[in-house]
Amino acid sequence: MKKLINAADSVVTDALAGMAEAHPDLRVDLANKIVYRRSAPTPGKVGLVSGGGSGHEPLHAGFVGHGMLDAACPGEIFTSPVPDQVIEASHRVDGGAGVLHVVKNYTGDVMNFQMAAELCAEEGVEVATVLVNDDVAVKDSLYTAGRRGTGATVFVEKIAGALAETGASLGEVARVGGQVNTRSRSFGVALSSCTVPAAGKPTFELSDTEVELGIGIHGEPGRTRAPAATARELTRIAMDAVDDDLPLSGDVLVMVNGMGATPLIELYVVFAEVAAYLRERGAVPARSLVGNYVTSLDMQGFSVTVCLLTDDLTRLWDAPVQTAALRWGR
Amino acid sequence: MKKLINAADSVVTDALAGMAEAHPDLRVDLANKIVYRRSAPTPGKVGLVSGGGSGHEPLHAGFVGHGMLDAACPGEIFTSPVPDQVIEASHRVDGGAGVLHVVKNYTGDVMNFQMAAELCAEEGVEVATVLVNDDVAVKDSLYTAGRRGTGATVFVEKIAGALAETGASLGEVARVGGQVNTRSRSFGVALSSCTVPAAGKPTFELSDTEVELGIGIHGEPGRTRAPAATARELTRIAMDAVDDDLPLSGDVLVMVNGMGATPLIELYVVFAEVAAYLRERGAVPARSLVGNYVTSLDMQGFSVTVCLLTDDLTRLWDAPVQTAALRWGR
Amino acid sequence: MNSQFFTAWIEETARTIAAHRDHLTRLDAAIGDADHGTNLDRGFTAVREALSAASPDTPGEVLTLTGTTLIRKVGGASGPLYGTAFRRMGATLTTAAGEAVRSAPDGETAVTLTELAAAFEAAVAGVRELGGASEGDKTMVDALAPAARALAGAARDGREPGEAFDAALAAAREGVRATVPLQARKGRASYLGERGIGHEDPGAASTALLFTALRAVAGA
Amino acid sequence: MNSQFFTAWIEETARTIAAHRDHLTRLDAAIGDADHGTNLDRGFTAVREALSAASPDTPGEVLTLTGTTLIRKVGGASGPLYGTAFRRMGATLTTAAGEAVRSAPDGETAVTLTELAAAFEAAVAGVRELGGASEGDKTMVDALAPAARALAGAARDGREPGEAFDAALAAAREGVRATVPLQARKGRASYLGERGIGHEDPGAASTALLFTALRAVAGA
Ligand SMILES: Nc1ncnc2c1ncn2[C@@H]1O[C@H](COP(=O)(O)OP(=O)(O)O)[C@@H](O)[C@H]1O
Ligand SMILES: Nc1ncnc2c1ncn2[C@@H]1O[C@H](COP(=O)(O)OP(=O)(O)O)[C@@H](O)[C@H]1O
Ligand SMILES: [Mg+2]
Ligand SMILES: [Mg+2]
Ligand SMILES: [Mg+2]
Ligand SMILES: [Mg+2]
Structure with a gap:
């Protein structure tokens, strides 16, 4: 194995340190492994938090910024984040309108985000969750963990993020996220x-x-x-x-x-x-x-x-976005 | 060898067909293998043309658009374009203020662009050339073909492209391109x-x-x-x-x-x-x-x-750019 | 079995997991995403640090801290599942200890085999609730459930802890072997459908290591 | 040597290049960018099409069209260089033919060995001007220049074309061999410094193929 890394167990934090240097619009909390908007929280706006194992870059940290996510919680390589990260990120981006968790459907991701959501609720942060499960390679049956969340995550984050910028409610933002996933x-x-x-x-x-x-x-x-x-x-x-x-x-x-x-x-x-x-x-x-x-x-x-x-989804897709990995509009 | 291709000899045109579908702001002339702005030529603006072998994507076609190139001429894989491509591209983007060729320093690229420039001049298109040679791995001596042009090409195209948008003259645009290369x-x-x-x-x-x-x-x-x-x-x-x-x-x-x-x-x-x-x-x-x-x-x-x-170069770097691969500002 | 015993068990588990880290990761590479050994090793390394920093002084606290630390450091599927297992065990022992203290006012909080078996049964219940897996779904439950049953049986039969742990370890190992021919219905391996048949479940394998460590500590 | 002869030569060259395409590309992989065979094969395929579409009827036109087509279709270093070589040859033969027509008003435009040698000398000059390479720089010049010299010598000595082509081919091949121990000073191979030593120059190798084809056509 040859890789541009310093050590197998420091890849994620080393890369986050690089992100912090490269993207002054982002704040990177290396200790907690959270990437969030420098301007967070945005008062009155639903906060979008996503996360998952690292190794999928630019997902998710590359999608933090205006018009998309408020925070990302990168786990270790291919390992979902732990609840603490998600809870901390949810607190930091909660502008009073609640927080949407965008979760890819993997056993580990689902369980860790669910634990976090329960604790957030106890701590007074309103949380809704969109579960992304778009991968048709896996049949959605009782005999599997269900369809995996893959590429549609980008669409959900972009479109729900655009709606959140308009000041829509947590319910509305969660609904459009679910709609994108379903389609x-x-x-x-x-x-x-x-x-x-x-x-x-x-x-x-x-x-x-x-x-x-x-x-x-x-x-x-x-x-x-x-x-x-x-x-x-x-x-x-x-x-x-x-x-x-x-x-x-x-x-x-x-x-x-x-x-x-x-x-x-x-x-x-x-x-x-x-x-x-x-x-x-x-x-x-x-x-x-x-x-x-x-x-x-x-x-x-x-x-x-x-x-x-749909016309609405196209409009939201076209809305401005300013992240490390996706940018258009103003 | 496993690659996502249909045939070794159709890779470049197949990919250009994909670019045409993906980027409605671009025009792709598949027969001549030229990618240029849908809006070309911009009257009164210096046209920027670059090109080189394919296999370096997003260079160069991914940098065609507002604030950067007006046209790109992709050659076959790792083979510089032929003069015809460059001549045709130069004609299409000449808005009357002349055309800047951004050329990476390789024997083949230099010769093909030079032939094209000579023919352009004969046909009344004013051409200036910036030769990019930034690779310190090769000593710039009499005993080599000189330093290769690599990453700095992106900087030259971005910064010269930004200056061209301001209506600067061919001489000014060529000069800043050369300055970026030198630095x-x-x-x-x-x-x-x-x-x-x-x-x-x-x-x-x-x-x-x-x-x-x-x-x-x-x-x-x-x-x-x-x-x-x-x-x-x-x-x-x-x-x-x-x-x-x-x-x-x-x-x-x-x-x-x-x-x-x-x-x-x-x-x-x-x-x-x-x-x-x-x-x-x-x-x-x-x-x-x-x-x-x-x-x-x-x-x-x-x-x-x-x-x-320099302050000027920073300003030009920060100026808006709207291409497939580089986008910021409005 | 006092808090030293449980601390020793967890420390031995941490060593055993570390020693088997690459093996667990290879098992996970075959039918999952090649991180199970790394995940648990990271988690149990953190657990050792947490235990030595906090030096909890009851068995329940040892296991609760273990579980909480796993939840906070592992991530993935195994983090919440093992974390929950240990937290449930901890809670069970703490409750049992409370009753023990009430009934034996001299403050004796040593855990009996029966209490430990009950704690493992609670762990199984916790994992099943959280992950929704039944025995035969090719998960850690396939090792944990029979081991807990073996322990409970041995306790009912009035066996010595050493014997009981032997029985639990044997049951866990048999459970691991039994995962080989199965098609997974939970977790990442389920994505593979029939292609997962013929491979040992990594989570079941790591569960067996908990009992390997338990046996080793009891024997010492 | 009339236009049929030159057309046959170019067609034979195209076949020879196609047959050696992968070999040339492998040579280029060692010290360049692994495209020389592909480049020339693409170019000469286009040349065959162009010749059969235009059927030029003088040797000069055959070679000029060959050169122009190579410039239009090959790209890279070898496109302009070979293109220029053939265009210079074409121009030389056209001029010679013009003089021949003037001096022989029956319109005979067959090319003499002396004229062909002059054409090759012009090709060498064209390549050297455009690319700036001298003999010993480990480029196609190392095969082209000695081959042209051999041809000129044979013409001066009044040899038969067959013999002259043998001599040219031998000189070209010797030139190719001589590139092996050299360190390149031009083209992509120069980037490698001493690491290029020990490898045959692909452009020299393809130049030798031009003479292989010439010999084959003359012998037929
Ligand atoms: N729903 C579940 N219930 C019980 N155990 C499960 C479940 N899903 C996965 N597991 C266990 O977790 C193990 C994988 O753990 P690990 O590799 O650390 O997490 P991940 O699958 O998120 O990469 C599996 O081998 C299996 O034993
Ligand atoms: N300056 C030069 N003068 C003469 N021949 C050259 C020069 N540069 C390169 N060549 C020849 O071109 C050959 C490489 O051709 P090719 O692989 O088709 O082009 P590229 O190097 O652009 O990929 C070299 O092997 C060499 O013989
Ligand atoms: Mg994992
Ligand atoms: Mg090349
Ligand atoms: Mg795993
Ligand atoms: Mg080459």
């Missing part, structure tokens, strides 16, 4: 595993002629292994899985997301195929992101996330 | 090689205990091979090389750049070390970029680029 689906493909620093070697091995289909964002192997194929073929597999679960039509927000070690040129190749797929079905890739947004350390591969837009 | 230096480190799609295998092999120091952005091996080391040690090697050539002081613009397959979390770890290094010397990382900006396909590693700021 979103993802599917991921890996060309390689990732290497967790503390583990020191790749989580799984893939030969040069194989890919993993339906992977998550923690180096978990996918649902099936398949022969390597062209970008076109892999995109169709991903899009068919999405379309089977949520028929695609109308204006669509699409993200073609790199898993961390995928060159941007390849993501654009995939995006061209995604757009072609949508247009064949009469859907329109009305808004898009192409890049590394929800990564899995040094995994090669991509995921595609779609959200069926 | 900038870079050094790169690879943890792995890259794989050129048409070549099908890694350009060089590195064991798990070695790194290459002083690499370029085309998978060329570096000047020396060294034992793998911590982010802190590798950063010091890079910064020492830079500081030896251009003593660091005052306000500095810094980019910690990923080579394409480096996770963002690692780049932030490096950035923390860069900032510490600068502060030790009494310099200040006043402005920064951390991310994948000038990549080398799927290479793992980083480069660091610094530019000694």
Whole structure:
């Protein structure tokens, strides 16, 4: 394993120290591992807190800023944050209108955020939660921990964050977050595993002629292994899985997301195929992101996330955002 | 080799098709392989044209837009564009105030842009050229092709682009571009090689205990091979090389750049070390970029680029920019 | 079994987890996300520090502090689950001790095997409530539940602690082995569907280590 | 040597380059950026299309179109350099043909060995002017210059074309071999400093292929 790190157990704090230097608009509490807006709390505004294991950068800390999150709680690599972080972050961004927790549906994330939410409530901070579970690779059944939260998290954070800036209530902000999640689906493909620093070697091995289909964002192997194929073929597999679960039509927000070690040129190749797929079905890739947004350390591969837009959602998507990783408008 | 591509020889055009779908503000001429602003030409404004081999995304096409380039000419993978592309792009963005070519110092790039510039001049388009050569790994001597152009290209394009938006003359825009180049230096480190799609295998092999120091952005091996080391040690090697050539002081613009397959979390770890290094010397990382900006396909590693700021350069750096890969201000 | 005993148990657990850290992480790499050993080692390292800083002087306090520290330092699925397990054990022993004090006014708070078995039963209940897993879902419950049952059985049969811990450890290990052929229904391994079959559950494996440590401390 | 001959030469060159594409790219991987074979193959594929579309009917036009097409399609260092080489050859032959037409009013435009040697000398001059490389800098010049000299010598000595092409090919190949121990002073390989020593220059290698093709066409 070769990585640009100082030690396996200091990666997260070392990287947070770098974020603090690079982004003067952010405050980084290294001891508590919380990243929040320098201006927090915003009085009267619902505070948005998200978090999860590290190793998915820019998620979540890269999305803290105007129009999106108020705070992020990065856990250790691939390990959800602990309740203390979430509680502390919730206090710091509570402007009196309550706090929305955006939680990806993993057993650990759900339990730690739930514990935090209970303690926040005891301490007088009103909390609502949006659970993101967009990954169609996992069937949502009694026999699994339910669908995983992946790419749609970015959409939920952006759109709920935009609504929060308008002064909407906690209920409204939570509702739109839930709506985005309900209208979103993802599917991921890996060309390689990732290497967790503390583990020191790749989580799984893939030969040069194989890919993993339906992977998550923690180096978990996918649902099936398949022969390597062209970008076109892999995109169709991903899009068919999405379309089977949520028929695609109308204006669509699409993200073609790199898993961390995928060159941007390849993501654009995939995006061209995604757009072609949508247009064949009469859907329109009305808004898009192409890049590394929800990564899995040094995994090669991509995921595609779609959200069926409404006029309101498009407006909120287009609203200004000023974060390290997503910026537009003023 | 596994890559998200359809065929080795269609990567560049397939990716450009994706860019066209993803960025409605851009026009992509697939036949001529030119990416330019939808609004081009801007009357009275100096047009900025850059280009170079593909495989360095988001460079250059990701930097086309308000406040930066007017057009980019992507060549084949690691192969400079041909003169026709540059000539055609120059015509399309010439708003009557002339065109600045931003050229990275490689034999091929220099020759192709020079041929294009000569033909542009014959056809009545006034052209000036800024040659970027910031890579201190290569000694600038009679015995080499001279220092390579790498990360500073982003700084030159941003700052010259900002000045061009103010209506400055071709001479002024070229001068500031040259000034940025003169005040900038870079050094790169690879943890792995890259794989050129048409070549099908890694350009060089590195064991798990070695790194290459002083690499370029085309998978060329570096000047020396060294034992793998911590982010802190590798950063010091890079910064020492830079500081030896251009003593660091005052306000500095810094980019910690990923080579394409480096996770963002690692780049932030490096950035923390860069900032510490600068502060030790009494310099200040006043402005920064951390991310994948000038990549080398799927290479793992980083480069660091610094530019000694002046008040004018800082102002131009801060000026609004609206491109696919760099956005701020309004 | 007094607070020294419980402190020794937790410290031995911390050492055992540290020694098996990479093994647990490898188990988690196969069907999860390759962090289970790292998570628990980080947690129990913090627990050792917390215990030596606070030197809690009742068994209940030792285990409660252990649980609270795990919740505060581990994260992931195992943090809240193990944290809850130890907190429930702590609460059970504290309550039992309260009753013991009431019934034995000389202040004797040593824990009986029956009380310890009850504490483990409470831990199982806590984990099941929080995580929703039943036995056979391929989780830590598959080791914890049979071990707690074995302990309770041994206590009912009036066995010596050493024997009882042997039985609990054997049951836990058997529970770990039994996870191998299962398809997971909870936690990350459930995402794999049938591909998880044939692998040992990392959380069950770490649970067995709690009993390895318990046996070692009792034998000493 | 008429326009058919030159067309055949270029077509044979295209085939030879295609056959050696991966080899050239591998040479470039060692000391450059792993695209030389791909670049030239793309260029000569376009040249074949251009020649078959335009069917130029003088040797000068064949070579000028070849050069122009390479400049338009190759990019990189080798595009302008080879493009210039062929354009200079084309211009030289066109001028020579003009003189030949003037002196032989029956319109015979077949190229003599002396004229071809002069054309290659012009190619060398063009490459040296544009790229600034001298012999010994570890570039294509190291193969092109000695081959052109050998051709000129053979022409002066009144040799048959077949013999002259043998000599040129041998000189080119020797020039390629001679690049191996050199440290590059031009092009991408110069970045490597001493690490480039021990490797054959890819551009020199592709230049030798031009002469391989020339020999093959002449022999046919
Ligand atoms: N719902 C659950 N109930 C009980 N145990 C669970 C549950 N989900 C996961 N586990 C246990 O947690 C272990 C994984 O712990 P760990 O790797 O530390 O957390 P994470 O899965 O968040 O990475 C699994 O092997 C399993 O034994
Ligand atoms: N200045 C120069 N003069 C002559 N030949 C050169 C010069 N620079 C490079 N070359 C030749 O070009 C070859 C590389 O061509 P190619 O790989 O196609 O271009 P690039 O170096 O731009 O990738 C080298 O092997 C060398 O022979
Ligand atoms: Mg985890
Ligand atoms: Mg090249
Ligand atoms: Mg795990
Ligand atoms: Mg090359």
